[in-house]
Amino acid sequence: xxxxxxxxxxxxxxxxxxxxxxxxxxxxxxxxxxxxxxxxxxxxxxxxxxxxxxxxxxxxxxxxxxxxxxxxxxxxxxxxxxxxxxxxxxxxxxxxxxxxxxxxxxxxxxxxxxxxxxxxxxxxxxxxxxxxxxxxxxxxxxxxxxxxxxxxxxxxxxxxxxxxxxxxxxxxxxxxxxxxxxxxxxxxxxxxxxxxxxxxxxxxxxxxxxxxxxxxxxxxxxxxxxxxxxxxxxxxxxxxxxxxxxxxxxxxxxxxxxxxxxxxxxxxxxxxxxxxxxxxxxxxxxxxxxxxxxxxxxxxxxxxxxxxxxxxxxxxxxxxxxxxxxxxxx
Amino acid sequence: xxxxxxxxxxxxxxxxxxxxxxxxxxxxxxxxxxxxxxxxxxxxxxxxxxxxxxxxxxxxxxxxxxxxxxxxxxxxxxxxxxxxxxxxxxxxxxxxxxxxxxxxxxxxxxxxxxxxxxxxxxxxxxxxxxxxxxxxxxxxxxxxxxxxxxxxxxxxxxxxxxxxxxxxxxxxxxxxxxxxxxxxxxxxxxxxxxxxxxxxxxxxxxxxxx
Numbered sequence: 001x002x003x004x005x006x007x008x009x010x011x012x013x014x015x016x017x018x019x020x021x022x023x024x025x026x027x028x029x030x031x032x033x034x035x036x037x038x039x040x041x042x043x044x045x046x047x048x049x050x051x052x053x054x055x056x057x058x059x060x061x062x063x064x065x066x067x068x069x070x071x072x073x074x075x076x077x078x079x080x081x082x083x084x085x086x087x088x089x090x091x092x093x094x095x096x097x098x099x100x101x102x103x104x105x106x107x108x109x110x111x112x113x114x115x116x117x118x119x120x121x122x123x124x125x126x127x128x129x130x131x132x133x134x135x136x137x138x139x140x141x142x143x144x145x146x147x148x149x150x151x152x153x154x155x156x157x158x159x160x161x162x163x164x165x166x167x168x169x170x171x172x173x174x175x176x177x178x179x180x181x182x183x184x185x186x187x188x189x190x191x192x193x194x195x196x197x198x199x200x201x202x203x204x205x206x207x208x209x210x211x212x213x214x215x216x217x218x219x220x221x222x223x224x225x226x227x228x229x230x231x232x233x234x235x236x237x238x239x240x241x242x243x244x245x246x247x248x249x250x251x252x253x254x255x256x257x258x259x260x261x262x263x264x265x266x267x268x269x270x271x272x273x274x275x276x277x278x279x280x281x282x283x284x285x286x287x288x289x290x291x292x293x294x295x296x297x298x299x300x301x302x303x304x305x306x307x308x309x310x311x312x313x314x315x316x317x318x319x320x321x322x323x324x325x326x327x328x329x330x
Numbered sequence: 331x332x333x334x335x336x337x338x339x340x341x342x343x344x345x346x347x348x349x350x351x352x353x354x355x356x357x358x359x360x361x362x363x364x365x366x367x368x369x370x371x372x373x374x375x376x377x378x379x380x381x382x383x384x385x386x387x388x389x390x391x392x393x394x395x396x397x398x399x400x401x402x403x404x405x406x407x408x409x410x411x412x413x414x415x416x417x418x419x420x421x422x423x424x425x426x427x428x429x430x431x432x433x434x435x436x437x438x439x440x441x442x443x444x445x446x447x448x449x450x451x452x453x454x455x456x457x458x459x460x461x462x463x464x465x466x467x468x469x470x471x472x473x474x475x476x477x478x479x480x481x482x483x484x485x486x487x488x489x490x491x492x493x494x495x496x497x498x499x500x501x502x503x504x505x506x507x508x509x510x511x512x513x514x515x516x517x518x519x520x521x522x523x524x525x526x527x528x529x530x531x532x533x534x535x536x537x538x539x540x
Contacts (some may be wrong), residue, residue, distance in 0.1 A: 033402075054406075060467045080405040108503055112410035112447055116401060143506050150382065197364050200397050219508055243375075 001198050003298075008195050012055055012077060019062060020210040023324040026066045033083070035090035036062040037072040041094040047142070047162050047171055048072065050090050051103040053110050054079040056194070057215060059325035060152065060294045062094060066323030067330070069159035070103075081109035081217045087117035091125070098119050099124035102154055103175065105147025120122030130154050132184040132305065134243045135212025135220045138173060148215050149183035149257040149294040149305045153317075156326065160173050162318035165170050183244045185236045186303030188259065189226065192296045211235060215259070215296045215303075229266070233273035236304050241281050248282030252291070255305035260295035262302055267291065273298035274304050278298060287317055293325070295300035336385040336392050338533045344374040345444075346529040347522065354525075358519040361505040366408060366518040371447045373412070393420030407503055408519065411444050411457065416533035418443030430480075433505035434472045440451060454501035455512060463491040464527055481535035485528055490525040492516060 005011050020029035020036065027036050035052075042048050051061040053076030061073035064094035072090040098138055102123070105116045106129050116127045132150030139300065158171055159179050188210040191200035197305075201217035204210060209232070212220020217305045246252060256271045260266070271290050278285050294303070309317070320329030346416050354367030374397055377384065384392045384399075389529050397416030401409050410415075422439035424432045445451055452462045467487040471480050493516070500512035503519070 076405050077365075077369070080365055080369055081407070081409070083402045085402045085404050108409075109405065109407035109409070113401075113405070113408055116410055116413075117445075143502060187362065194364055195357065196368050201359065201364055218363065219511060261536060 001193050001195070003193070004193060005195060008188070010078050010319040012075065015055075016062070016075065019324070020096040026324055027062070028321065030087050030089065031094065033073050033086040033089045035074045035086050035093070036065050037090065037093050038065055038067070038070075042071055043092050043163065045098050046096055047098045047166065047168050048094040048096065048100045049103060049155070049158055049162055049171075050074065050087065050094065050100055051151070052076065052082045052087060052090075052114075053105050053107075054081060054216070056192070056297045057294050064150075064152065064155050064159075064323050066321070068117055068163050068319055068321035069155055069323045069326065071162075078196065081107065081113045084113055084117035084120060087114060088120055090107075091117070091121055092218060093224070095123050097123070099126065101125070101162070101168060101171050101175070102127045102149065102157065104129050106144055107146065108143060120184070121232065124168060126172040128154065128158070128172055128179065130177060130179050130182075132182045133186070133214065133216070134183050134239050135185045146218075148184045148186065149255060149303050150179065150307065151251060152257075152289075152293045153182055153255065153305065153307045154178050156321060157194060157313055159321065161252075163319065178307065181308040181313070182256075183240045184282030184303050184305040185239050186213050186215070186220070186257075186259065186301060187211050187232055187236060188217065188220075188296075188299050190261065190300040192217045192260070192299035194297065205280075208220035210302070212239075212325050213296075213299075213301060215294060217296060217299060220293070230273050231267055233270055233277065233304070237274055237277040240304060240306050241278075244306055244308065246281075246283055246306070251285055251286035251308040251314065252278060252283045253287040253305075253308040253309055254278055254285045255288070255293070255307070255315045256290045257294050257303045257305065258292040259299040259300045259301045259303070261300040264291065267302055270302055278306065286314060313322065335533070336389065337381055339530060340381045340384065340396070342529040342533040343526050344378045346525045347371055347374040350513070350522075350525050354518050354522055356502045357516055357521055360515045361500065361508055362503060362518055365406065366522065368414075369404045369406050369408055370522055373400045373409065376403040388423075388425070388440045390420045390423035390425075391394070393417065393423060396420075407448070411448055411519070413444040414447040415461070425517040430468075430472050434465065434468045437468060439459070441465055448502060450502045453497050453498065455498035455505065455520070455521040456500075456502050456516045457496050459498065459517065460488055460491045460520040460523040460527070463524060464488050481531045484531050485517050488524040488527045492520050495520045
C-alpha cells in the first residue's frame with residue numbers, strides 16, 4: 001500500500017482537519033461526535049439537509065456542504081456508515097425548527113444508523129433514500145439497488161429547493177422524484193485499497209474489468225475482459241437507458257463520475273462517448289457534470305449517471321451553489 | 331449477576347473479538363466490504379474502556395448501555411444490529427439474578443430486535459443464522475430441563491450453524507450484491523456471533539480445567 005498518510009488510525013481525523021482549514025470560509029468541523037456544517041445558522045423556516053455515509057467517497061458528502069446544497073454532513077470511517085450520535089449532533093446544530101431531511105444512500109448500515117437517529121431525534125425528520133445504481137438487479141433482494149453518484153444530483157436539487165423555502169414534506173417528495181428519475185452504472189479497472197485493510201479490496205487482472213462495480217469495490221454484474229472506452233460506455237449506457245424510461249426528445253442531465261484514480265482526460269473521453277449515445281437515443285443532454293464526485297478511494301474507473309429533467313428540476317440544478325466541491329451562479 | 335461477572339463477560343467478548351479481528355476482516359473481504367473485524371474491534375475496545383461503569387449497573391441497564399456504546403462506536407450495519415441485540419436483551423432482563431430461562435427469554439427478545447432492525451430472518455446468511463439456532467437450542471434445553479453439558483451443546487450449535495452459512499446465498503448486507511458468488515464463504519456476522527457466544531459461554535460456564 002502506497003498512500004500519503006501518517007497513521008492509518010488518524011487518516012479520517014487528519015483529512016477532515018485539512019478539509020475544514022482549506023474551506024473555513026464555507027464550513028466548520030465539529031468533533032466528538034464528528035460532523036461538518038455550513039458556517040452560519042440555518043435561516044428560520046428553512047429545512048436543514050443532512051447527508052452522510054462512509055468516508056472514501058470524497059468530495060461526497062462533506063464537499064457538498066454549503067449554500068444551496070447540504071447544511072451538514074456526517075462522515076463515517078472509511079466505507080463504514082456514520083453513527084446516530086453524529087446525525088443527532090448535526091441535526092441539533094443545523095435544525096432551525098423547520099425539520100431535518102436525511103439524504104441516505106441505500107446501504108443497510110447507513111439505513112439502520114439513520115433510522116436509529118430518526119427514532120432518537122427531538123425534532124421532525126424525514127428521509128430520502130437514493131438507489132440509482134442499475135448494475136445490481138434487486139429481483140429477490142429487497143435490499144434493493146445501491147445509492148451511488150446520482151446522490152450528488154439529489155443533494156444539489158434538494159439544496160436549491162430548501163434554499164427556496166420548500167417544506168419538509170415537499171422536499172421528501174421532490175427527493176423521491178429526482179431519485180426516481182436518476183439511473184447510474186459504474187465500471188472498475190482496478191481495486192481500491194482501504195487504508196486500514198492495507199491491501200486491495202478485490203483481485204483484478206491487468207486485462208480485466210468489473211462491470212457494474214459498486215463504490216466500495218463491491219462486485220457488479222460480471223468480470224469481463226478490458227474493452228475500449230467505446231464498448232464500455234455502450235454497455236453502461238444501454239443498461240441505464242433501458243431502465244430510465246426516458247422518451248425521445250426529453251432533456252437529461254449527464255454526469256460522468258471518476259472513482260478516484262482515473263484522469264479527467266479519460267473522463268472527458270468517456271463523456272464524449274456517452275453524450276453521443278444519449279443523443280443517439282433521442283435525448284437532449286441539457287446539463288452536464290464531469291469530474292470526481294462520488295469516488296471509491298483510489299479505484300480506477302468511472303460511473304455514468306442520467307437524470308431526466310423537467311423545468312422545475314432544471315431550475316433547481318441551475319440555482320446558485322457554493323460548496324467546497326461545487327460552485328456556480330454566485 | 332455480580333459486577334465481576336459482567337466485567338468478565340465484557341473482557342471475554344472483547345478479548346475474543348480482538349484476537350479474531352483479522353479473521354473477521356478476511357471473511358468480510360471475501361464477500362463484504364472488508365471491515366467487520368476492524369469495526370467490531372473498535373466497538374469492543376470502547377466497551378473495555380467503559381467496563382467499570384457498565385459493570386456497576388444492574389444487568390438490564392448494563393446491556394442497554396453496552397448496546398448503545400456499540401451503536402455509537404461500531405458503525406456500519408454491525409453497530410445497529412449488535413447494539414439492538416444488546417439493548418433489547420437488556421429490556422427483557424429480570425430485575426434480579428437471571429435464571430437460564432431468563433437468559434433464553436432475553437436472547438429471544440434480542441433476536442426479535444435484530445430481525446426487526448435488519449428486516450431479516452434466518453436463511454439469509456447473516457448473524458441470525460447463528461443466533462437463532464443457538465437460541466432454539468437454549469430454549470429446548472431449558473424447557474426439557476437438560477442442563478447437563480449445556481455449555482458444550484450451545485457451543486456445538488453455534489459452530490454447526492456458522493458452518494452452514496457457507497452454503498447459503500446472502501440476501502442481506504453487502505454480500506447480497508454478490509448473489510450466488512457469496513456461496514462457499516462463511517458469513518462474517520455469523521462468525522462474530524459465534525465467537526461472542528463462545529466467549530459468553532466460556533465466562534458463564536467455565537470448563538473444569540479453567
